[in-house]
Amino acid sequence: MNRRRFLRSLGLAATAAPFLAACSSAPRRGAPRVVVVGGGYGGATTAKYLRMWSAGRIDVTLVERDARFVSCPMSNLVLAGLRNLDDLTASYDRLRSRWGVRVVSDEVVRIDVARRELRLARDGEIGFDRVVLAPGVDFLTEQITGLAGNFECIPHAWKAGPQTELLRRRIDAMPEGGVFALHVPKSPYRCPPGPYERACLVAHYLRTRKPRAKLLLLDANSEIQSKKTLFAAAFAGPYKDIIEYRPDSTLLSVDAQTLSAELEFDRVRADVLNVIPPMRAGRLVDGLGIPLTNGRWVDVDWRTMEARDLPGIHVIGDAVLAAPGMPKSGHIANQQAKLAAAAIVELLEGRSPDPVPTLLNTCYSFVDDRNAIHVATVHRYDAAQGTVLPVAGAGGLSSAASEEEGRYATAWAQNIRADMLA
Amino acid sequence: MTGKSTLAALCLLAGTTHATDPAALQARNLAANCTPCHSADAPEPNAIPRIAGLPADRILQRLRAFRSGEAPATVMHQIVRGYGDEQLALIATLLASSP
Numbered sequence: 206m207n208r209r210r211f212l213r214s215l216g217l218a219a220t221a222a223p224f225l226a227a228c229s230s231a232p233r234r235g236a237p238r239v240v241v242v243g244g245g246y247g248g249a250t251t252a253k254y255l256r257m258w259s260a261g262r263i264d265v266t267l268v269e270r271d272a273r274f275v276s277c278p279m280s281n282l283v284l285a286g287l288r289n290l291d292d293l294t295a296s297y298d299r300l301r302s303r304w305g306v307r308v309v310s311d312e313v314v315r316i317d318v319a320r321r322e323l324r325l326a327r328d329g330e331i332g333f334d335r336v337v338l339a340p341g342v343d344f345l346t347e348q349i350t351g352l353a354g355n356f357e358c359i360p361h362a363w364k365a366g367p368q369t370e371l372l373r374r375r376i377d378a379m380p381e382g383g384v385f386a387l388h389v390p391k392s393p394y395r396c397p398p399g400p401y402e403r404a405c406l407v408a409h410y411l412r413t414r415k416p417r418a419k420l421l422l423l424d425a426n427s428e429i430q431s432k433k434t435l436f437a438a439a440f441a442g443p444y445k446d447i448i449e450y451r452p453d454s455t456l457l458s459v460d461a462q463t464l465s466a467e468l469e470f471d472r473v474r475a476d477v478l479n480v481i482p483p484m485r486a487g488r489l490v491d492g493l494g495i496p497l498t499n500g501r502w503v504d505v506d507w508r509t510m511e512a513r514d515l516p517g518i519h520v521i522g523d524a525v526l527a528a529p530g531m532p533k534s535g536h537i538a539n540q541q542a543k544l545a546a547a548a549i550v551e552l553l554e555g556r557s558p559d560p561v562p563t564l565l566n567t568c569y570s571f572v573d574d575r576n577a578i579h580v581a582t583v584h585r586y587d588a589a590q591g592t593v594l595p596v597a598g599a600g601g602l603s604s605a606a607s608e609e610e611g612r613y614a615t616a617w618a619q620n621i622r623a624d625m626l627a
Numbered sequence: 628m629t630g631k632s633t634l635a636a637l638c639l640l641a642g643t644t645h646a647t648d649p650a651a652l653q654a655r656n657l658a659a660n661c662t663p664c665h666s667a668d669a670p671e672p673n674a675i676p677r678i679a680g681l682p683a684d685r686i687l688q689r690l691r692a693f694r695s696g697e698a699p700a701t702v703m704h705q706i707v708r709g710y711g712d713e714q715l716a717l718i719a720t721l722l723a724s725s726p
Contacts, residue, residue: 258655536663543659547652556647565660565709567702581702583660583709599709603701610701616674620666627668 236264237553240323240333242313242489244269244297246276247522247538248339250625254546256304263553266307266331267300268323271366274626277396278535279618280365284373285406287574293365295626303627316492318518335549337510337519339538340487342395345501348483350458358461359478363395375477376407382417383476386466388456389424390483393502395523395533398431398580400424400481402570405439408447409573420447421473423454423466431532432570432602435578439606443573456480486524493518502526507586507593508558510545519545528593531584532566539621540564561586564593569614576606577614654717657710658725661718667725679725686719 241252244267252267274295282288300306315324322332344361346353362372379385385407389400404422411418422440429436429450440448455469465474485501495512498504503512503520507528510519522538531537541564548558564584571577582600584593603610667679678686692698694707707715 254659539663540660543656547656547659551652554647559653559656563657563660563709563714565663565706567664567706579702581705583706585709596709599705599707601705607701612674613701616669617664620669620673620675621663623668623670624662624666627666 236262237334238264238266238332239335239337239549239553240266240268240331241337241339242268242323243339243341243487243522244271244274244308245339245341245522245538246535246621246625247542248337249274249297249300250539250542251337251339251521251546252300252306252308253304253625254543255549256306258546258550259553261305263550264307265305266309266333267297268309268311268313268325268331269297270310270312272310273297275365276535276618276622277363277365277399280362280369281399281403281406282571283365283369284362284376284403285410285574286373286377287406290365290370295622297626299627313489313492316489318493318515321517334553335517335519337521337545337549338487338489338493338524339520339522339542340489340524342484342486342523342533343488344482344484346482349456349480351461352459352480352482355459355461358464359459359480361481362479363399363481363484372477372479376410379411379415379418379476381415383415384419384421384474385411385477386421386423386473386475386479388454388466388478388480389422389426389430390481391425391455392430393527393533394481394484396568397532397534398436398568398570401429401431401436402572403479404448404450405436405444405570405572408444411447412444418447419449420444421475422448422450423456423468423473424450424452425455427452431568432578432580435572435602435606436570439572484523486520490520490524498526507544507591508560508562509548509552510541511548519549521545528584530582530595531564531593532568534566534568536568536621537564537566539625540566560588562593563596567617569610569617571611571614572606575608575611577610578603578606579610579614650717653714654721657714658718658721661722665722678722681723683716683719683723686722687716690715690719 241248252265255263255265276293297308311328312326313323314326322330324330360368360372362368408420440450458467464478486503490503504526510521512518512520521541523533544562551558567581569577569579580602583596585596587594664675665678690707693700693703
């Protein structure tokens, strides 16, 4: 085989586009069926890559509640009036037309592991040979007294959509000299740098639009959870007169009428109260009947992303018990999606999965309208320890916030979306 | 192992069973680490350089320059240190073949 032909054959494995154009309509009879539940960064990427890497030989259904994809990454920019929610919204059309994924707007109400069947709220039962659950997180609202049923008065805005716009309107309506209080739950939670990025972007908005306003950053953790030195530099530098960072601030209760918050050692009143609640794996996983680690997260086999002791049932994304040093990020969900897709293709074709899967994470955060910072890590399976570990010597932080990284951060958001949905 | 000899080894393996060949699958999986930022489907113009379709030698030479610190970078110098020479050669070969 000559070099060009070899390259093309590899290339075909990577894109499979010409071939798929022909087989994107009706799935073939007798093809193995994989159902992906949840169309976020993890689920949508899994659906696309299963079709790509099987060259159309696997029948893939994606079940997603919402008609359109809305990105959590970049949604803090919406709060600061620097983006619209429309910019973060995308359709699933290309998954259908280019990749031949069956995208179903519905909700899974029951999982029957033994019978390999899902029950949908509207459309009856669907069977599967393998299933990939990408349910994201659900909130443990009941852990904070007074929070349940009050997300209209006390928005979380930790799932992008109407909540993002609600919090944005609240910030707009803040009085001059007002107080914005933001609560960060104990780790682990979705998007470790997210709360600190939010503090910076809201503070940026306040300094330009609401003179003398303050931002109280009430952190249940005892220190900044991600990009610590870089966020600390922003809090102590450009935002020193606006952001007050209070570690060890566990939130006990809230009052939706007065917008006050009772902390373990303190009590605060705010004009806008933004509580990011403690979280757990999306409740969908409760249907698996397996114990969750700390009652919250699904432990997985990192060679396949199968839930421990549940062959054929894959779980990816924020719902997973993270490996050491691994964040719950959209980028990592993309990587877990490809790990799962590769393993599923190998297993369904009678080969063994990659014995040393590698994942790469990068999280960009904006600190104002232009400047961004990143944290990067590479993670590889360690057979001796049976888990995925950060590769020593790789990864790191930005040296400082820069406009150059602001441009890369914007490009990242476009490009990872293309990797998933185009 | 140099980029060329890796490619030659890959070609030998590929001569028998390219689609299921372990090195080809390894290349496919590793290159998928890069595509969130360097997707062949990424819109143009783009702040992050497009690498899909560049010559493999050129990609590999850039990656080595990131590793040695010779090429200025915001993030690539941190990323390449997560991969060995052979892995980088596999990745470069695959990305070069993307449209």
